[in-house]
Amino acid sequence: MADVLRVGVIGAGAIARGAHLVNYQKCGERVEVAAVADTVKETAEECAKRFSIPRVFTRYEEMLEKVELDAVSVCTPNKFHAPVTMAALAAGCHVLCEKPPAMTAEEAERMAQAAEKAGKILTYGFHYRHAPEVEALKRFVDAGELGEIYAARVHALRRRGIPGWGVFTNKELQGGGPLIDIGVHMLDTALYLMGYPEPEVVLGSTYQKLGNRKGVGVMGDWDWKNFSVEDMARGMIRFKNGASLILESAFAANLDPLEEMNVTLMGDEGGADLFPLKIYQEKHDTLVNITPAHLPEKGSYELEIERFVDSCLTGIPPLSTPDQGVVLQRLIHAFYQSAETGEAVKLDR
Template sequence: MADRLRVAIIGAGGIARDVHIPNYLKCGKKVEIVAIADVVREKAEELAKNFNIPNVFTDYEQMLAEVDIDAVSVCTPNKFHYPATIAALKAGCHVLCEKPPAMTVVEAEEMAYEAEKAGKILTYGFHYRHAPQVEVLKRFIDAGELGDIYAARVIAMRRRGIPGWGVFTNKELQGGGPLIDIGVHMLDTALYLMGYPEPDTVFGVTYQKIGNRPGVGIMGAWDWKNFSVEDMARGMITFKNGSSILLEAAFAANTEKIDEMSVTLMGDRGGADVFPLKIYQEKYDTLIDITPSYLPKKGFHELEIERFVDACLTGREPLSTPKQGVRLQQIINGLYKSAAKGEAIKLGEKGKE
């Protein structure tokens, strides 16, 4: 077993600066960040200077060829997840790719195939899986406390939370808006807790009602003239085991709450809300609610990076797997396709969207 992981970063934006690099550094002697690549050299050089990263590149292919690297964090816009991940896997590196897996199902499938072919770890940045609320509830579920989970509701809604930075409102680079950006987090959390069932049919609708005009922005002023994604998406997903999920995701909607990220699960022996955690059961002829009095406070992102490093060094399976990434991509792309066609979409095990 290796005792140190040589890590490189592809993409020098905010997620690399604020999440990946600081949390790799918290791993201490287990990790050495050896290189960073970004098409904008000045951005890469700034992070290299701030975090003492010795090698800077504008071409990640050159970086992979010239530097001895064990693992890569892919922190690019969504459009570039696929090529960067494939290049890193083919170079013999483990990969932590930010969410979503890719832009299309075919890309996600090829990423999973290359990881298996290379014998390398590929995992995705679904940091909510590492939340203490999720970990506690997963133990309850695994012990049968909720029974057969047959229904769920996921919400990722902001009242006026259109990002005023980055490329989050650019469909060409991101593939979509709140569904693929924040909705994907709550959807993945629900799927993980439900055992990642195989999807069957999706029906989705999308709206662009607020983002394409000026307005109040609590996350900075957005470029409304070039707003090319949905500002709200809604959908229903059914699964081959008979379960279903209702989903709502929005960057901007006229609702009371400024920001809501929530998952609700309903099983035949119990139910639960995840954020905050509360479990609902019927026991001894009584309806009861269970809430934890204490939860660990370690950061979700910190645990995500820590566990990726551990998986790379020990060979343990990561919490998020490539197969799950494919299923999630099937659902996301299916919902967008359904919204565009105005009808429900039947999903197969192999996606060709």
């Protein structure tokens, strides 16, 4: 294995700068960010100047052809995740692709096949898996402290949190709204803690009630006249092992908190809420709540990048796998399909 990982970044926007590049820098001499590509030349050049990146491209294909790279971060809008990732894998690069995996389940399957064919690592940017609360709860779950987890609840809700930047409200480029943007984070986290059970049936509903009209925004002013995604998604998954999960995700909803990102798990030996972490059990004829007195403070994005680098340099399997990406993308697709048809979607494999 190489001692230094040569990395290229495709897409030079906010997530590349605030999550990927800043944390590649923290890896010190283990990482060399060799190139950045963005369709907007000025964006790529400004990013390169800020992070001292020597090579700049407006076409990622040219970057992959002209620069010898070991790994790539894919930080583009969702529409381009699949083609960019598969091109990078074909060029012999390991890939960290931002969430969601793709626009469709078929794309996610092709990405998984491409990674297997190339013999390269493909992992996804589900940084919440690396959060200290998630890591602590996973240890409790793996030790059997919650027993059989048969029910879960996922919340990814904002009161008026429609992003006023980027392409988050453009269905053609994103594939959807809060479900595929923030809901996918909490859904993946819940599935990860539950052991990624095999889904059987999905029933979903989506709404566009607030995003397509002018209103107060706490994340900037959004283009409400061209708002083409849902502003709320709700639904339920039943798994083949009998467990069930209820999901609610919204960019805008008339709720009390400005934002709530949380996962609730219920098992036959205990339950838990994730943010903040509380574990609920019955011990010695007493109902008890367990809360951590201390959790590590290293950020989840920092750990995500650090562990991706470790995987690339040492061969350690990544925390998020291509197969899980396929399952997750099938669920997202099923939610939207159920909302469109008004019928439950049965998932067969």
